[in-house]
Amino acid sequence: MAELSPTGTIGAATAGLATAESAAASPGGTPVESTELSYREAVARGIAQEMRRDPRLVMLGEDIAGAGGVFKTTVGLLDEFGPQRIRDTPISEQAILGAAAGVAMTGVPVIAEIMFSDFFAVCFDLLANEIAKGRYMTGGQLQAPLVVRTHNGAGSRFGAQHSQSVENWCMMIPGLKVVAPSTPVDVIGLMASAVRDPDPVVFFEHKTLLAKKGLVPQGDIVDQLGVAKIVREGTDCTITALALMVDRALQAADRLQADHGISAEVIDLRSLVPLDTRTVLGSVERTSRLFTVEENPRLCGWGAEMVSIVVDEGFWNLDGAPVRITTPHIPIPSAASLEDLAVPSVDRIVETISRAMG
Amino acid sequence: MSTDAVADGHGAAGSDTSAAPPIAAPMRTAMGAAGTDPSQLYDYGRRPPRLPDPVNVANDDLDIALDDRLAMYKMQQILRQMERRAYDLFLQNLVKGTSHLSLGMEAVSAGVARAQRPDDYTFATYRGHAHTMARGAPLGPVLAELLGRENGILKGKGGSMHLASVEHNMMGSYAIIGAHLCIANGTAWSAQMRGTDQVTVAFFGDGATNIGAFHEALNMAATWKLPTIFVCENNLYMEYTPIDLVSAVPNPAADRAGAYGLQSIIVDGNDADEVYVAAAAAVSKARAGEGPSLIEAKTYRHGGHSRADPGKYRPDEEVEAWLQRDPIPLYHQRLLRLGVDESTLLSIQQDVAARVDEATEFARSGAEPGPQHLMSDVWADGGSAWRN
Ligand SMILES: Cc1ncc(C[n+]2csc(CCOP(=O)(O)OP(=O)(O)O)c2C)c(N)n1
Numbered sequence: 001m002a003e004l005s006p007t008g009t010i011g012a013a014t015a016g017l018a019t020a021e022s023a024a025a026s027p028g029g030t031p032v033e034s035t036e037l038s039y040r041e042a043v044a045r046g047i048a049q050e051m052r053r054d055p056r057l058v059m060l061g062e063d064i065a066g067a068g069g070v071f072k073t074t075v076g077l078l079d080e081f082g083p084q085r086i087r088d089t090p091i092s093e094q095a096i097l098g099a100a101a102g103v104a105m106t107g108v109p110v111i112a113e114i115m116f117s118d119f120f121a122v123c124f125d126l127l128a129n130e131i132a133k134g135r136y137m138t139g140g141q142l143q144a145p146l147v148v149r150t151h152n153g154a155g156s157r158f159g160a161q162h163s164q165s166v167e168n169w170c171m172m173i174p175g176l177k178v179v180a181p182s183t184p185v186d187v188i189g190l191m192a193s194a195v196r197d198p199d200p201v202v203f204f205e206h207k208t209l210l211a212k213k214g215l216v217p218q219g220d221i222v223d224q225l226g227v228a229k230i231v232r233e234g235t236d237c238t239i240t241a242l243a244l245m246v247d248r249a250l251q252a253a254d255r256l257q258a259d260h261g262i263s264a265e266v267i268d269l270r271s272l273v274p275l276d277t278r279t280v281l282g283s284v285e286r287t288s289r290l291f292t293v294e295e296n297p298r299l300c301g302w303g304a305e306m307v308s309i310v311v312d313e314g315f316w317n318l319d320g321a322p323v324r325i326t327t328p329h330i331p332i333p334s335a336a337s338l339e340d341l342a343v344p345s346v347d348r349i350v351e352t353i354s355r356a357m358g
Numbered sequence: 359m360s361t362d363a364v365a366d367g368h369g370a371a372g373s374d375t376s377a378a379p380p381i382a383a384p385m386r387t388a389m390g391a392a393g394t395d396p397s398q399l400y401d402y403g404r405r406p407p408r409l410p411d412p413v414n415v416a417n418d419d420l421d422i423a424l425d426d427r428l429a430m431y432k433m434q435q436i437l438r439q440m441e442r443r444a445y446d447l448f449l450q451n452l453v454k455g456t457s458h459l460s461l462g463m464e465a466v467s468a469g470v471a472r473a474q475r476p477d478d479y480t481f482a483t484y485r486g487h488a489h490t491m492a493r494g495a496p497l498g499p500v501l502a503e504l505l506g507r508e509n510g511i512l513k514g515k516g517g518s519m520h521l522a523s524v525e526h527n528m529m530g531s532y533a534i535i536g537a538h539l540c541i542a543n544g545t546a547w548s549a550q551m552r553g554t555d556q557v558t559v560a561f562f563g564d565g566a567t568n569i570g571a572f573h574e575a576l577n578m579a580a581t582w583k584l585p586t587i588f589v590c591e592n593n594l595y596m597e598y599t600p601i602d603l604v605s606a607v608p609n610p611a612a613d614r615a616g617a618y619g620l621q622s623i624i625v626d627g628n629d630a631d632e633v634y635v636a637a638a639a640a641v642s643k644a645r646a647g648e649g650p651s652l653i654e655a656k657t658y659r660h661g662g663h664s665r666a667d668p669g670k671y672r673p674d675e676e677v678e679a680w681l682q683r684d685p686i687p688l689y690h691q692r693l694l695r696l697g698v699d700e701s702t703l704l705s706i707q708q709d710v711a712a713r714v715d716e717a718t719e720f721a722r723s724g725a726e727p728g729p730q731h732l733m734s735d736v737w738a739d740g741g742s743a744w745r746n
């Protein structure tokens with residue numbers, strides 16, 4: 001690890017791989033056969049891949065074994081890995097995360113599922129005070145090789161207690177890594193990197209992306225935490241997005257091009273901690289404008305941190321004020337019409353950007 | 359904490375108990391005894407004292423090897439003398455922050471730890487100095503940690519409330535009530551999965567029995583038959599409030615055991631032998647794959663809750679009676695009755711005193727942690743980087 005500044009900058013440790021590809025086995029560069037998989041199926045495949053690789057890995061959560069998960073993200077795992085490794089638990093979120101923390105302390109890797117990310121609020125002590133801080137407060141003695149998976153985000157008309165995007169709750173806690181994939185292939189690759197990471201990783205699966213399909217190469221897929229992806233190149237502005245917002249940003253970029261002649265570059269951040277600021281700063285250096293598209297409510301969303309970094313370190317590259325496009329600072333409403341108004345839509349992204357760039 | 363602040367939150371408590379179920383009777387009498395004058399409701403020092411049971415001399419006959427007994431005597435001496443030293447160093451303003459001493463409660467740590475194997479796990483609360491040392495953590499680094507020194511067992515980064523010695527499978531001290539009971543199930547589950555017969559012991563206070571994590575942990579441990587041993591150190595008080603005023607049952611841990619299919623076990627926490635025997639039984643049960651146990655050890659702290667607290671909310675007669683039940687003179691007398699020479703015991707005391715002086719020297723000679731420790735140990739790579 002290179003020398004650290006008080007802001008936690010890594011010296012020259014990580015190359016900012018703007019186009020990091022998921023490293024599917026591809027001997028001799030021959031194209032690997034791909035199959036179409038849903039985001040939901042990718043979750044189970046990513047977990048299964050890691051369970052086959054590491055026979056110690058276990059998973060626990062409510063309704064994950066017999067039922068295959070309330071979102072069917074763990075279907076088939078009980079059959080393949082058995083009830084010792086795939087465990088149904090009582091409705092005891094503290095006991096779930098506590099057990100995961102204790103297992104991880106013994107060096108055994110573990111995945112815990114919290115059914116809805118909203119429920120982090122009933123076990124936040126375990127996440128924020130115990131799991132995140134164990135290593136630091138014991139002077140490096142305790143370890144926590146664990147992944148907390150959860151279902152995050154709006155779009156299901158579930159109302160204020162089952163629809164939140166709470167990645168910023170986790171991002172603000174020192175000691176937690178935070179990942180939120182937007183495609184099936186990234187689900188698998190980032191799941192693998194999260195499981196293999198020796199530190200606690202919170203893994204957000206977006207409920208509205210579960211049915212999304214994508215081509216996934218066969219064989220093991222392993223990705224890297226802290227590497228953003230430029231998913232669309234452009235020259236006039238940079239749009240950073242996460243999870244569900246990535247597809248909306250991409251659609252907005254197409255319309256900005258077609259209707260307004262604006263060439264937008266879209267970056268899928270994929271992970272908030274570690275945060276690939278280099279890719280974003282590099283992009284803004286070329287485009288001179290920054291927009292963030294965030295599903296979290298306005299205050300203290302990840303975009304605020306992103307804007308702060310870009311203003312601080314890339315100010316002279318900017319041709320205009322960075323603009324955040326977020327869910328307003330309200331609880332998520334249930335009615336379809338209201339929920340759709342709350343969360344950033346393609347229309348809102350296009351409007352906001354075209355106005356700001358006009 | 360001001361009396362007003364407490365009263366604000368519980369203004370109506372004890373005023374109408376007519377609808378209370380019979381189980382609340384002890385609470386009613388306790389509250390009633392403070393008088394019907396609301397201003398006296400929270401004057402805990404004027405409640406009737408809760409006195410210890412008489413010493414059980416029959417425990418002399420418990421089948422415990424003399425070696426074990428001498429080891430427990432020595433451990434209690436270590437814990438007593440180290441805690442006293444910590445207090446002295448606090449009075450010299452060398453121990454900063456807060457600290458919660460186990461003075462008066464040493465028999466619990468010494469008795470339970472003696473029943474454990476080196477590869478068994480231990481979890482403690484912020485009142486964890488004794489449990490950490492009882493698992494074999496080196497005394498100098500423990501004391502240095504209290505002094506916030508670089509040679510502290512946590513490099514000065516955790517302090518009094520977070521003592522750990524993972525090398526000794528002492529997996530940490532936790533300052534958020536109840537959480538570690540859930541974590542303890544994790545090391546127990548890991549042992550179960552790995553097919554080792556390691557057990558996990560988790561200590562907690564009487565106050566912890568009223569937080570959700572306690573109940574979640576017990577239910578999971580019982581359902582999964584985990585080798586977790588939950589040991590409640592019931593010292594009759596939370597910070598300043600008597601536990602019986604806020605609990606639905608008189609024995610806050612033991613009376614809840616039945617809800618999780620567990621046996622109700624109460625021991626004299628001021629008698630190391632009684633603690634040891636109960637712990638050994640729970641350990642054998644856990645090793646045999648027969649699941650968790652919940653032990654409630656009745657004890658009392660000699661001082662206040664934390665270092666700044668003179669403990670004035672406790673009736674004088676109660677404090678006096680419990681001081682008379684000090685676990686260490688009790689054990690000393692037992693060993694004499696069992697034929698051990700006074701001189702043997704004295705030399706143990708003196709050896710320990712020398713070690714405590716040595717530890718003090720070690721701690722006092724430590725440097726303050728330098729800035730290189732500030733940003734380290736967040737991640738496994740040793741650093742704290744969150745961006746590139
Ligand atoms: C969740 C939580 N609530 C409140 C506190 C503040 N607090 C610290 S110690 C304590 C009393 C605990 O009493 P008990 O469990 O009996 O343990 P003892 O201190 O007597 O060993 C309280 C309320 C805390 N640390 N954590």
Ligand SMILES: [Mg+2]
Binds near residue numbers: 564591592594
């Ligand atoms: Mg207590």
